[in-house]
Amino acid sequence: MAKSSRVHFSPRAWEQMRPKSVDPARGMIRRVSPSKQTHAHVENMNLLKHHAADSVATVAPSSVRAVCSRWRTTAEGFCTTGTYSQWRRSGTREFPYQLSLQKNAEHWCGAVILNEDWALTAAQCVEDSEDTYEVLAGTNTLSEGGTRHTVTFISSHEGYDASDSWVNDIAVLKVSPAFPIDGVTVAPIQLPEKDEEVPDNANVTAIGWGKHWYFGQIQDGLRKVDIHIWQQWLCESVWHDINYNVHATQICAIRFKNNKHYDTCTGDEGGPLLYEGKVVGLVSWGHFCGEPPYPSVYTRVSSYLDWITEKTSGSRV
Structure with a gap:
């Protein structure tokens, strides 16, 4: 991939x-x-x-x-x-915490659900603050299904440094609306x-x-x-x-x-x-x-x- x-x-x-x-x-x-x-x-x-x-x-x-x-x-x-x-191919409900992080309506990175309001991803994925990000949840297929959630707040690690082997490459994303967690198709990661x-x-x-x-x-x-x-x-x-x-x-x-x-x-x-x-x-x-x-x-x-x-x-x- x-x-x-x-x-x-x-x-x-x-x-x-x-x-x-x-x-x-x-x-x-x-x-x-x-x-x-x-x-x-x-x-x-x-x-x-x-x-x-x-x-x-x-x-x-x-x-x-x-x-x-x-x-x-x-x-x-x-x-x-x-x-x-x-x-x-993964099973339909095998990874209910997986998200497609999308930039300007196109798949850009992966991410995972932390809870109803927050997701976890890499800092390198959200460096362009002027772009619009959203995440797609609850589907294994990019072209259909799932729910879309706007990224309303981004917090990247303060020590992230792409010039030093991309150290501290981690970020959290707040979304709206909240993820519709049902424990089956949408669930938090452990x-x-x-x-x-x-x-x-x-x-x-x-x-x-x-x-x-x-x-x-x-x-x-x-x-x-x-x-x-x-x-x-x-x-x-x-x-x-x-x-x-x-x-x-x-x-x-x-x-x-x-x-x-x-x-x-x-x-x-x-x-x-x-x-x-x-x-x-x-x-x-x-x-x-x-x-x-x-x-x-x-x-x-x-x-x-x-x-x-x-x-x-x-x-x-």
């Missing part, structure tokens, strides 16, 4: 897909020279061989690589992801405990309407993919070798299997990473939407429970 363009390649969409290299606050593309990464890439692939039984065995280093927050394309074209078949850890190598699930491949489009139907939590030290090591920080308030996940990669991508930003029914992460950033050996990085929700409570006036679930 993913994002960079909108559903159709209109002139406006192409404009949105151009790299915004002069604006780091909106997800600047950072290019990495081959000389700085090739040796580290090979060493980290050796680490990957021991990380999990289904890890990719070998991947030739690219001559040029780029990192993008899910908002932005690479200078060569687009953020990429795996094949279409790696995602599965939050983790404060500082709760997800076990290394745990199976987790990501969901969203994002794109699936290089020239793909936003999906009309909600889809899901099962991936694995990475050991924090390994994730930090892989990214550090190309000069990116992975903070303690971030969590890493991806799945490499049979020379394929399973991952989130453009259009999934702000959506949930789920473990045992709890939202443990929010889609934030990665490398070409999952190109090995780099795992994708998520905002670790358990690090922000006090912040969420404060910003929603103590009204979180």
